[in-house]
Amino acid sequence: MNEPLTLSVADEELALLTDLYQLTMIQAYWKEGIHDTPATFSLFFRQLPPSRRFILACGQQHAAAKLSQLHFNDAAIEKLASTGRFDDDFLNWLANWRFSGDIWTVPEGTPLFPHQPLLEVDAPIAEAQLLESLIMNLVQLETVLATKAARIVWAAGNRPVVDFGMRRVHGIDAAVRGVRAYKTAGLNGTSNVLGGLRHDLPLSGTMAHSYVLAHDDEPSAFRAFARHYPNTTLLVDTYDTLEGVRHVIDMLRDLPDLSVGAVRLDSGDLGQLAGKARALLDDAGFTDIKIIASSGLDEHGIAELVAQEAPIDAFGVGTQMGVSADAPVIDLSYKLVEYAGQPRAKHAPGKISLPTRKQIYRRQDAAGRYIGDTIAQRDDTHIPGEALLSPVVQNGVIIPDTMAQAHQARARVADALPRFPASVTALEQGESDYPVELSDTLKHLSSTV
Amino acid sequence: MNEPLTLSVADEELALLTDLYQLTMIQAYWKEGIHDTPATFSLFFRQLPPSRRFILACGQQHAAAKLSQLHFNDAAIEKLASTGRFDDDFLNWLANWRFSGDIWTVPEGTPLFPHQPLLEVDAPIAEAQLLESLIMNLVQLETVLATKAARIVWAAGNRPVVDFGMRRVHGIDAAVRGVRAYKTAGLNGTSNVLGGLRHDLPLSGTMAHSYVLAHDDEPSAFRAFARHYPNTTLLVDTYDTLEGVRHVIDMLRDLPDLSVGAVRLDSGDLGQLAGKARALLDDAGFTDIKIIASSGLDEHGIAELVAQEAPIDAFGVGTQMGVSADAPVIDLSYKLVEYAGQPRAKHAPGKISLPTRKQIYRRQDAAGRYIGDTIAQRDDTHIPGEALLSPVVQNGVIIPDTMAQAHQARARVADALPRFPASVTALEQGESDYPVELSDTLKHLSSTV
Structure with missing residues (x-):
């Protein structure tokens, strides 16, 4: 049998676990000299699977920490060279690349609703693009399984x-x-x-x-x-x-x-x-x-x-x-929402995304029950509620003590779920009446970008 | 963040990728002195997902080759010792264990129907049990994805x-x-x-x-x-x-x-x-x-x-x-079908398994069209058709040139699918009329074990 029997994928190989177009697009940016243009990508989902009323964000901090350390080692560069699709100059740049941006996330174990970011990457566009495919793969697995498991525990x-x-x-x-x-x-x-x-x-x-x-x-x-x-x-x-x-x-x-x-x-x-x-x-x-x-x-x-x-x-x-058999996929999107300081949005039919960097505010009543969320621009001020997104990687470096370990995330889930109205935690198919609104400025921006 | 950031699972760690009960059962066999009793386990599925009319067996030879080389290295033994569940004598035995049995498989890329083995392991019971959880995990992934992909290509x-x-x-x-x-x-x-x-x-x-x-x-x-x-x-x-x-x-x-x-x-x-x-x-x-x-x-x-x-x-x-969204799981079973030379079968309601070591015979008409299968005892003779199961590992050693590489399996799929009646390759939900029978001797044995 000439096929390799290796099953494992070493951490050092993960930089190549990406879609080819990420690398060809980045080479194009690099040749155009726009690879360093500041950009923000947002990781969110447009709609819930019919059998889900919330998604339990899981793995996004783990992935952020891991991806902040991503790089292409010599073996990876050689393999890319062997495809004949990349210039030597670009491969040199890629070999020296280290992530230099910021990553914001909600804490692991946060219940989320459509259009709420699990994670945002602020980085030169080429760098944010380099993380896309792997971030989606890593976060979706843990989020799909944690969401299903949370329903079972409930x-x-x-x-x-x-x-x-x-x-x-x-x-x-x-x-x-x-x-x-x-x-x-x-x-x-x-x-x-x-x-x-x-x-x-x-x-x-x-x-x-x-x-x-x-x-x-x-x-x-x-x-x-x-x-x-x-x-x-x-x-x-x-x-x-x-x-x-x-x-x-x-x-x-x-x-x-x-x-x-x-x-x-x-x-x-x-x-x-x-x-x-x-x-x-x-x-x-x-x-x-x-x-x-x-x-x-x-x-x-x-x-x-x-x-x-x-x-x-x-x-x-x-x-x-x-396998989360009734909802094996959450349709995560990782979309460019800001570029060169300007909000961007995709308008293809059925695939709307909200422009700009965001923050999520979650409000409680006096009894500690969650009563509604506002999706806002990140710099919207004076919006009531707890801000859910916070930076965990800054200038390419993991910020100490910002990431929840699994046992902390677990405590967070156990605390959070009972605070939601029963329509969120109900198991049967249907929609919750939990209010998730856009802030006025985000609403305005969404209609004009 | 104190959690390990490692994502990869090294090949040397795979021996621990098992269900705890495999190891506790094996320790029990070992203490009882029956760990060397010859046994056969069969990997098969009892029924097709409603959205499938055949399963494309994939990964079983790859898994067999890999698993014939499985062993517990020092780190694995130390981890097991740390659980406090295992005796030193048993862990010594485990540290020295290498697979000594035989593995039979159908070729990669073989379309199969319920109760047809993808793979059979003939080995001392402790050894066959040691492979169970990982074999199921490995084979299910490739088989689920190949089955879905084959429908898409078709x-x-x-x-x-x-x-x-x-x-x-x-x-x-x-x-x-x-x-x-x-x-x-x-x-x-x-x-x-x-x-x-x-x-x-x-x-x-x-x-x-x-x-x-x-x-x-x-x-x-x-x-x-x-x-x-x-x-x-x-x-x-x-x-x-x-x-x-x-x-x-x-x-x-x-x-x-x-x-x-x-x-x-x-x-x-x-x-x-x-x-x-x-x-x-x-x-x-x-x-x-x-x-x-x-x-x-x-x-x-x-x-x-x-x-x-x-x-x-x-x-x-x-x-x-x-994710093979409409059928993310094939309900693979890995069941003891022979023990100490005697056929065995499980009789729990809805979970019937056929006893004994098996062979599958697939018949063609003069035009090369598949016209029916017989599931037989491995030593049933004079049954017409091509025998699909053959040994790929013998006495713990991979038999050279018995395993299909992916490009050969691909050719096999392309050749095989058009030979089946349209009711097998049809995409809509429903059952095929492809005949799969038990041999007389297997039928008799099934009713008496």
Whole structure:
């Protein structure tokens, strides 16, 4: 096999993870001598997916920090030279390039609505353009997954949710960085060893059907596993869920030195089975054995089980969360909104963007409830509310202590979501009545640019 | 910011990209002394997504080759030790572990149907289990993307299709390995520099709206870009598509030393605009300038434009292909089907799996048309048709010349798809009438295990 077997993409290779046109446009700017013209690009989305009422911005500070350090190493320059599309002089400039601009972001874990920037880059146009494709790729992944996961955590209320989805997500990076998004959204654990270790989310795991099938019968499998792992979770549905629960009970009666922390239900009518399993366990005196449910769960399935008051103590979620199956894409745009000090806007049908550098103000009432946002020009003054965008990179350098770590972002999400009206956090398809307005000056500017 | 800024996952870290329960189960097998029991795991899917009529197996040989070399390095062992879940003796065993089993796969680029294995692992149970989570993650990504891309290429007929989706896919790995899947499926180019260079798919790029907005007006932008890049593609819809086309025509009349290869339409009614743009270009004598269309296209949008005979010469596709939006997941299963020489099967409701090691036979008629498949036991003999599964790793070692490179897989796809009945390649939702049967012996075994 002559194909390279390498799967990894080293951080030093990331400068080449871009769309070709970024580099050809930049070469054109450079030849025209306008590559240093100051510009602002804004990262936002024009509309929500039908199945979303807010987007949880995630990854934008992480991406900003990373991208402020982007550069083209010798190997990258050589590869670009090999395409025959770039002049040596330009490649020399590119080899010496370091990001010199500013990046503003909302904090990680901020719920946002259409046309609100997640991030703005103020930089010479060539530099802002160099970041575009990678910034979009990086931010979209974490934002899509965190948004989905936040809905799932919301649906589960105070019951823990654990990520079991590593095998279903789209590749290695999604598996690992996904855990960061899940942590931000409020998940309580992950089965993903590398992701959990890297992003400091507790590891969690039970057993697979194959373990049961590898033993002569279910009771033998349960006994063996429980001997190795006191207080473990046993998967009870390989043959028949309630029969499996009975096997657990029989084992604990026969072998009182063994202990079981939980049983996991992974198929069938989870609500009904949980009720029956709970009754079996309680009747046998095992009131402290918890019930964990998994199997194709998403926020709707979880909300239904919670509404039924199914006696489920924790949820395991995989596929639906791992690819955000009902909204795998947020249609992020990274648009030129200011150039050479002048506001710019694109007018193509259905693809309107708001001109100029922006700020978002979020207002609270006396009880701390969010009552509305104003999207304003960055230098609009006297607008009430908390300003959400702030600089995290200045003159190409990360500003110390401006970026939230994932555990801080997580606290922010937990604090913010309950402050919104129920129409924002509702899970069913529909639109919220949360008011998001343009400031008068931005409204005026939008109609004239 | 104390969080690590590293985004990359090195190949040496991949052994930890697994679900915790794999490692706890393996430790249990090891303690029970049954970790060496021979087992076979089969990677298959139980049902097609509603919007798919076949799955294009992709990445399974690449994954098999990679996973045959998996091992836990010192750093990985230390990290596992830090979790406090593993005994030193077991970690010693794990540190010395190398894969010793066999892996069978269908060739990359093979269209498959439910219950047909993409891959089977014959190995001591602990080893087969060690590969599970990563094999599923790796194979699912390329298979999901290749399946979607194959539908798009099929819809486009003989018109080239180019990948513009790097910014929308789920992270870095999906962006880079996605290009391998697109190449297999038959795409003609990609805008993704790193992905295209690594997987040898031609780079392609046009220009962005921001380039137009960074100039005083559209004609200035067109002139500047065309001067830098003879025969380039100009994006004509920043303000008004047909006005943009007129600006191209005017420029070429005024400055006959400039040349333009194509115009790109990126918004509005693409079919109608393509017709009008074609007429404007032809009337002006520029019959050789091609028209490229993009903007939210998927196989259905492309099929409609092709059916309308819209004068579009090539399609650019991004978001819909990049996340396989209408089917972001294939519900792959990796199940124990044989253990200690005995067939095994899971019987949980709705999650039936077929026991034992398998082979797939695909039959052709005299004209080379595929007429039906038989799923058989691996040692079933005298079953007509081409056997699709063959070994690519034996005793832990890659068998030379057994694995298709992406360009060979691509040729295989192009050859195979037209041989299927139209009900398999049809794009609309529905089921094909392609017959897939079980061999008599497998049928008998399935009803008795």
